[in-house]
Amino acid sequence: MNELLHLKSAGLKSTLPRLKVLSLFESGSDRHLSAEDVYRKLLASGDDVGLATVYRVLNQFEQAGLLVKHHFEGDKSVFELNQGDHHDHIVCLQCGRVEEFFDATIEQRQKKAAADRGFELHDHSLYIYANCIKPKCKYRN
Amino acid sequence: MNELLHLKSAGLKSTLPRLKVLSLFESGSDRHLSAEDVYRKLLASGDDVGLATVYRVLNQFEQAGLLVKHHFEGDKSVFELNQGDHHDHIVCLQCGRVEEFFDATIEQRQKKAAADRGFELHDHSLYIYANCIKPKCKYRN
DNA sequence: TTGCTAATGCTAATCATTCTCATTTGCAAT
């Protein structure tokens, strides 16, 4: 239904691997997934998709505006569904939990910082690295 | 003189490669250098230092608090002299020029964002990606 | 000056990601 429209409008054929990757993000157990994460989840559910294909599809989806890519501390990048709402991230250094937030003031001051220095802001990445205080953090207690 | 003190207090021997890397940053033609940048510059000035050593020294210096590491868009990370003053960066997507800035309000709101959500802020990374408007940008005009 | 440990410099190994290319598959036009 909706997935097809998304793919079509992006000029992408509706293939099995692409539909599976997309529904993984839409089923939404975890919002932020790396290529490896996606690959493993598909394998686990009996769907055989090559790792190279996962990488390709993720990048195509990003270019099509279906996904957003982030580079949290560490080497591998993660993707999340693009729901139109820009937000930034707080990442727990101990358990890796990711919390999203949006601060209009921060956004505004960034625009100003760029403009004041003769830049045309294109986008930005803001990651806050912190430690959970909550008991949920699996590296606490 | 001063370099020696820095190295000693970090528990690092005063070796030729380390002194050369450090003076490269202190001579300060370019503030932000990748391992490859450092390697090339040393070669160019006739100093033969192995690339592996460059990587090791840069990481040691970061651990010692002499340098700060950044991950701008792209794969390779860059280092800059740690002069105590925290700041964030605006990177030109066309020419790669880097401009530094500090905004107390942004810093403050980040602390608050973390605290409000039960996090103990450790640090953060904020990169603004933009396009130069200035004529200096080598990909303009 | 000696001796020993830390540091260096090769090279080989990692690791994530991309590329190659032979084989399949979606899909539009019969």
Place this chain on the structure above:
DNA sequence: ATTGCAAATGAGAATGATTAGCATTAGCAA
């Protein structure tokens, strides 16, 4: 329903940045 073909896939090789292993060298304390 068939056919034709460009686009997509999958397996594995290639890449590029960074790190690890190890034999050799060089600080530095005695």
